[in-house]
Amino acid sequence: MKMTNYIIRRLLLIIPVLIGVSIIIFIILSLFSPEQRAAVFVTDVKQLRNIQSVIKKHGLDAPIYVQYFRWIVEVLHGNLGWSKTAERPVLDAFFYFLPNTIELGLFSAPLIILIGIYLGETSAVYRDKPIDHLSRIFAIVGWSLPSFWLGLMLLMIFYGYFSGLLPPEALGVQASLVVKSGNFVRFTRINTIDALLNRRWWIFLDALRHLILPVITLTIIDCAMVMRIMRSSMLEAMGKGYIITARAKGADERTVIKKHARRNAMIPVVTVSGYLFAMLMSGVVITETIFDRKGLGWWWARAAIQLDIPAVLGAVLFNGILFVLTNLIVDLLYAYFDPRVRLG
Amino acid sequence: MSELLNVQDLKTNFYTYEGVVKALDEVSFKIEEGDTLGLVGETGCGKSVTSLSIMRLIFPPGKIESGKVIFNLKNNSKSRYVDLLKQTEHWMQMIRGNEISMIFQEPSSALNPVYTVGEQIAESFLLHQKRQLYQEAASKIDKELTKKRNFFIQRITLSIEKKMCQLALKEKETFIFKFLSHIPLLNMHLHRIKKIALDKSVVLLRMMGVPNPEGVVYRYPHELSGGMQQRVVIAIALACHPKLLIADEPTSNLDVTIQAQILDLIKELKKTMKASVLFISHDLGVIAEVCRWVAVMYAGCICELATVEELFENPLHPYTRALLRSIPRPGIKNLESIEGNVPNLVNPPSGCRFHPRCPKAKEKCTRVKPKIKKVGKDHFVACHFYGD
Amino acid sequence: MSPELLQKKEKIRKRLEPRIKELKFSLSRIKKSPLSMVGLCIILFFAIIALLAPVIAPPKYPYDPYRIPRYGYSATPKPPSWEHPFGTTEGQYDIFYGVIWGTRTAFRIGFMVVGSIMVIGIILGSLSGYYGGIIDEIIMRIVDTFMSIPTLILAMALVTALGHSLDKVMIALIIVGWPSYARLIRGDILSVREETYIEAARATGVSDFGIIFKHILPNAIYPLLIMASLDIGAMVLTAAALSFLGLGAPIGYADWGQMISFARNWIIGPPGKPLAYWYTVTIPGIFILLFVLGWNLLGDAFRDILDPKLRRK
DSSP, X not given: OHHHHHHHHHHHHHHHHHHHHHHHHHHHHTTSOHHHHGGGTOSSGGGGGGHHHHHHHTTTTSOHHHHXXXXXXXXXXXXXXXXXXXXXXXXXXXXXXXXXXXXXXHHHHHHHHHHHHHHHHHHHHTTTSHHHHHHHXXXXXXXXXXXXXXXXXXXXXXXXXXXXXXXSSSSOHHHHHHHHSTTSOOSSSOXXXXXXXXXXHHHHHHHHHHHHHHHHHHHHHHHHHHHHHHHHHHHHHHTSHHHHHHHHHTOOHHHIIIIIIHHHHHHHHHHHHHHHHHHHHHHHHHHHHHXXXXXXXXXXXXXXXXXXXXXXXXXXXXXXXXXXXXXXXXHHHHHHHXXXXXXO | OOEEEEEEEXXXXXXXXXXXXXXXXXXXXXXXXXXXXXXXXXXXXXXXXXXXXXXXXXXXXXXXEEEEEEEEOOBTTBOOEEEGGGSOHHHHHHHBTTTEEEEOSOHHHHSOTTXXXXXXXXXXXXXXXXXXXXXXXXXXXXXXXXXXXXXXXXXXXXXHHHHHHXXXXXXXXXXXXXXXXXXXXXXHHHHHHHHHXXXXXXXXXXXXTOSSHHHHTTSOGGGSOHHHHHXXXXXXXXXXXXXXXXXXXXXXXXXXXXXXXXXXXXXXXXXXXXXXXXXXXXXXXXXXXXXXXXXXXETTEEEEEEEHXXXXXXXXXXXXXXXXXXXXXXXXXXXXXXXXXXXXXXXXXXXXXXXXXXXXXXXXXXXXXXXOEEEETTEEEOOTTXXX | OOHHHHHHHHHXXXXXXXXXXXXXXXXXXXXXXXXXXXXXXXHHHHHHHHHTHHHHSOOSSTTOTTBOOBOOOOSSOBOXXXXXXXXXXXXXXXXXXXXXXXXXXXXXXXXXHHHHHHHHHHHHHHHHHHHOHHHHHHHHHHHHHHHTSOHHHHHHHHHHHXXXXXXXXXXXXXXHHHHHHHHHHHHHHHHHHTSHHHHHHHHTTOOHHHHIIIIXXXXXXXXXXXXXXXXXXXXXXXXXXXXXXXXXXXXXXXXXXXXXXXXXXXSSXXXXXXXXXXXXXXXXXXXXXXXXXXXXXXXXXXXHHHOTTTOOO
16 A cells, blocks of 8 residues: 555656656757747648648747647647658657667666676775776776767677678568568567567577677666666675674675675665666667667657657657656665665 | 683784774783673773674774684583684684674664564574574474375475485585575475574564564564664674673663663673673773673773772772773762873874873883783783882 | 964964865875876876867868868778878868867867856755755756756757757757756755854854855865766767767867767778778777776776775775
C-alpha cells in the first residue's frame, strides 16, 4: 500500500517537470517563423502543401499564450507533428526507431554498470597500487575521448583494416532481407531478441556482430563516471566504523570488501544512475550516427541538421519524460539498497 | 590465576603527511585471567590505538613497529602462550571475534546500516562456529527425517541437505563444496545454518536484555535506539565467548541512564562469561566502577598502573594526581585543570613525555625516559621521583 | 612601523594562515601528483600553440584567419607532405592549419562558455540560496527542468532553433550548462549560511552581498574551480560533437569537430590500403582528446587534492 502511494505521489511530481519541459520546448518553438512551425501541428505531409491554411487553422499568428495552450492540447492528443526526416508522424516515428535504441541500451547499460563498479571497487581496494593508477587512467582517458572519434577509429580498424570484421549499421544485407521478409515474425522489433524467438541463430550472431562496436564505444565513454563514483564511495565506506567491526569479528578481507563495503558503496552509484541514463542518450545520438544504426539518436541527429523541428522537439519531450521515469525507478532501487530510506 | 594477555614494549607509528606520529611508545601491561583492566587518559593519548594494536587492526599509514602481544590460548587448563604480532593474518582472523573481541565507541557507526541486526550477529557464529552449526543442522535434519509425515520431495531435499552438511563436516570447505553451495537446491544447508545462527542471535540478544529479541533480529540498526544498538554491538562481540573483551569507550556516547545500564550489563556478562576485560575510557569514575586495575596513559605511554583503590588512595605520578584533581566531586569547589596542552606526537617531548607540563620536572626528566617500576604491592609507576 | 599597523598585519597574517597553509599543502600535492603535472603541461602546450598560431601557421587570409586555406578542390585527401605536414582533408583543406587555429577555437569555446555559465550560475545560485522562499523555488524548478534533458540533445534542439553557427553553439551550451553551477552554489550557501561566523557577520551589519562575496564564495571557490576545469573539457567535447554532426561551425572554419566530420567518408581507404587516409581522422581527434584530457587531469587532480573525504590524514 505504501509502495503504491509512493509511486502515485512520485508520478504526480512528474507534472511540474513536464510543464517545465513543455515551456522550454515552446520557447524554442517560438523562435521559428509560423511557416516553419506549421509542421509541428500537422499529421500528414499533404497538409503541408497549403501552409497558410495550417497557420490559420492552428492560430499560429495568435498571441503566444494562446498558441501554447493550443499546442499543449495537440500534444495531449498525441499529435507531435510531422517529421520530414522520418517521413511519418513524430509519434509513429518514435516507435519505429525505438527498438534499435533499446537494443543498444540493453547491451551497453549492464556493461557500463558492471565494468564501472568492478573497476571502481578494485581501484579503491588497491588504492595507489599500479592497478588503481591504470584503471584511473583508463577512466579519465575514456571520459576525455570524443565518442565520435572513438567510433570512427574503431570502424577504421575493425571495419577497414580487418576488412569488414565488425561492420556498421544494425544488420547485414542478407540478414535484413530475411528480417523484412514475411516468414520472420517481428515480435519486439529488436533484432537480437526477434532472431532468438524465430530461432534464426545466424541472424542473432549477425546482429550481435553489428552491435559490438557501438556497445564498446558507449561503454568506454560512459563507464568512467560509474567507476569514479564507485571508487570514491568505496574509499569512504572502507573508512567507516562497521568495517572495523567486521574485521574485529574476524571476517576475512574478501567478506569485508564484498559483503560489508560494497553494498554500502553501491548506494551513491544507484543515486546517479538516472544521470547515467541521460548521458547514455547523449551518447546514443553520436554512436548511432557514426555506426549508421537507425535508432532514435540517428533520427534526431538528422532531424537537427535538416531543421525537422517536430522531431527535435519530440526528442526533448521524450528525454524529459524518460528522465523522470528513470529517476522514479532509481528512487525505488535506492530504497531497496539503503534500508534507512523509507518510501513516503 | 594465570596471565591472559601480556603486552610488552608495544610501539605503533602513523606515517602521515605532517610526519611520523609516534602514537604508542613502549606500552607494557598485563591482564590476568578473569581480571579487568581500565585504560584511562585524555583523547588522543593512544588508548584506542593500543586496543587496535592488540587486535592487529592497524592499517596503513599506521604500523606496529615493535613489541610483543602475548596471549594465552588456554586449552583444557593448559597454557599456551602466543605472540599475536608474529602470527599470520589468516590466523589472526580466527582469533578476532573468537578469542579476543571488541566493543566500539560509536554504536551507530559500528553497525552496518544495510544489514539487519540478526544478520550481523549471526555473522560472528558463521565465521567461527561453522562446525557446531553444521552439527546442529545435521541433528535437526535427522529429527525431521524421522518424522513420518513427510512428502517424498521433502525427503529428497532433506537428504541432499544432510549430504551437504556431512560433506562440510567431513572435509574442510573445499572448492567443490563452495561451488556446489552456489547452486540453488543444493545450497539449502546454507539457509539452515543461517537460520540456526539467527536463532542463536535471538538467545544472545535476550541475554543482553533486549526486549522482544525475535523481532529485533529483523530490524535494521537505524531503527534501534543508541542503547539498544550498543547492546547489539556487545552481542556481536560476545557471540563466540571470547576470553578477552576490549571495550573501547562503550558508554561515552550514550545518555547517563543508559550508560549505567550498559555498565551493569558488562559487569554482569563478565561474571557469567568469565571473560577478562580491557576497559578503555577517559572517565575515571566509570573505570572505578567496572575495573580492578587501572592504567593511566599519557601521550602514548603508560605512566601509572595500579589497582583502583591504590590509585585513588595513593596516586604517585604527577599526571595521575592532576587527573584526579580535575574530576568533579561533591565538596570540592574549584577544580584544577592541567597546565599546558597535550603534546604533538610528531615531535613528542624528549625524556618523560609529561615533563613540559609537570610541576616537579627536573633536568633528568627532560633527558631520560623513565622506565615503569614497581613501587609497592600492586602499584607501578613511570616517574623519576619514585622507586630506587 | 607603528605598533598599531604591526598588530593589524599580525591579525591579517593570522587570519590568512590556515588558507596559506592549505594552499601550500595543495601545491605540494600537485607537485607530487604526476597526473596533474601532465595535465598542466598539456594545457600549457596548447596555450602556446594558440598564442603562436599566426607564427606556426601564417594565415592565408589575414582578415579571416579562422578560414582554413584550400589547396585545390579535389575530394580525395592527400597524405602528409612538406607543404602540408598533416596532409589535407576532403576538399583539400590543410589539416595542419586547421588543428593549429582550431586550438584557438577550442580555448575560445571553453573559456567563453564556462566563464559565462560560472557567472550566471553564481548569480542565480546565490540569489536562490541566500534569499530562499519563492525565488529559490522558481530558480530551482528551472534548474530541475534543464537538468532533466541530456546536454547534447537540449543543445541540439537549441542550435536547431537559433541557427547553425559556432556562436549559436556557444549560446546553446551556456543555456544548457548554468544549472549545475547554480545548484552547487546554492547548496554551498545553504550549508554555510547557518554557520556561526555568517551570523556574526550579519550581526555586525555587513550587507547581504558583502556576506556572499566575502564569506560564502571563498569557501565555495574550490569545488567551483574543479567543476569549471572539468567543464571546459566537457563543453569543448560537446561543441565538437555538435560540429561533427554538422550543427556548429560553417564549412571551412578551423574547428576540430568539423575536421573530423570531413574525415567521415574517408575512414576506409581504397582496396588494398585500408588505412590510407588515417591522418584525416586521427590527427584532429588526438588534438581534441589531448585538450580535453589536459583539463580533466587538472580538474581530477584538484578534486583528489581538495576532497576532504579522500584526503589522507
